Amino acid sequence: MKYILGALGFAALAYLGLLALANFDALDDGARYLHAAATYAVAPAQPLDARGAFGFCEQFAELDNAARARFIADFLDARGIAYQRLPIDGSGFDNFFVPFAAAGPFTIFSAHYDKFFDDAAYQGASDNAAAVCMLLVVADELRKIKLARPTALLFTGQEESGLGGAKAFYEYATQNNTRVAEVINFDSLGRGGLAARASSERSGLVFTLPLVGEFVYDGRQALKASPYSQPDAALLARLRRVEPITVFDRMTANSDGTFFQANGWNAVNISSDDMYYLERTWHTYADRIELLSQDNLERALKLVIQYARQER
Ligand SMILES: [Zn+2]
Numbered sequence: 001m002k003y004i005l006g007a008l009g010f011a012a013l014a015y016l017g018l019l020a021l022a023n024f025d026a027l028d029d030g031a032r033y034l035h036a037a038a039t040y041a042v043a044p045a046q047p048l049d050a051r052g053a054f055g056f057c058e059q060f061a062e063l064d065n066a067a068r069a070r071f072i073a074d075f076l077d078a079r080g081i082a083y084q085r086l087p088i089d090g091s092g093f094d095n096f097f098v099p100f101a102a103a104g105p106f107t108i109f110s111a112h113y114d115k116f117f118d119d120a121a122y123q124g125a126s127d128n129a130a131a132v133c134m135l136l137v138v139a140d141e142l143r144k145i146k147l148a149r150p151t152a153l154l155f156t157g158q159e160e161s162g163l164g165g166a167k168a169f170y171e172y173a174t175q176n177n178t179r180v181a182e183v184i185n186f187d188s189l190g191r192g193g194l195a196a197r198a199s200s201e202r203s204g205l206v207f208t209l210p211l212v213g214e215f216v217y218d219g220r221q222a223l224k225a226s227p228y229s230q231p232d233a234a235l236l237a238r239l240r241r242v243e244p245i246t247v248f249d250r251m252t253a254n255s256d257g258t259f260f261q262a263n264g265w266n267a268v269n270i271s272s273d274d275m276y277y278l279e280r281t282w283h284t285y286a287d288r289i290e291l292l293s294q295d296n297l298e299r300a301l302k303l304v305i306q307y308a309r310q311e312r
Contacts, residue, residue, distance in 0.1 A: 112159030
């Protein structure tokens, strides 16, 4: 009996050891999540400045998807910024492609403008009004400055319906010989710093149970993990020269960048690095404009502008 218990104890210890080894990559991601949970406050450190560059976002977050598309068109029209409206097959919605050069290969900064629940009570402020507002401010800046490389913005629709906008744009670009160097896709900004996420069809923290398999925990349930891939190291290094970016190699994201990367484009999904905030608000009615923090949007804005100006 004693030997059996001893053997069991040894097996349990060995398994714990394997568990730690198999999840070594996930430990820093998990520790960051716990830190964010321990220090979380509902009110942001720096609420959006209503009279600042992102002040219009309060109005934008309230709009339904059709009105958001109109808002983007009006914003660009009012500033004389040229764009292409590209229909997303069968959806009644369009992508907005905003090139700042005659030809590629383009560095594209993208964000989806559609929200998960298309009703007035749901704002989707973090997902994804914040990134759209940030890129609209970028549009206004890029038209005034000289760019070191072909740069474009892309506002997609139908992201929340199976990445429909990303698929439509990929097909358009492929068929029309619009060359794409890289895509930096913003989804779920709002708090703290910026994070680059591993790309997967399922969002969450990936963990391994040795001898059992890989699972992904999205804050609500643990499911069998889908394959996930890391962003290109050289692209990450270029972005991190401009602005600090936390790398979450086990905190996966499913967004437009996921489709682009899976289809061979050099793409990365960037979100807030406060995973606790994202978990609490993601696809819930708590995802509201008053929870956004000004400094997070400013970081993203700085990243895009500086990166667009930088020589390769
Ligand atoms: Zn989103």
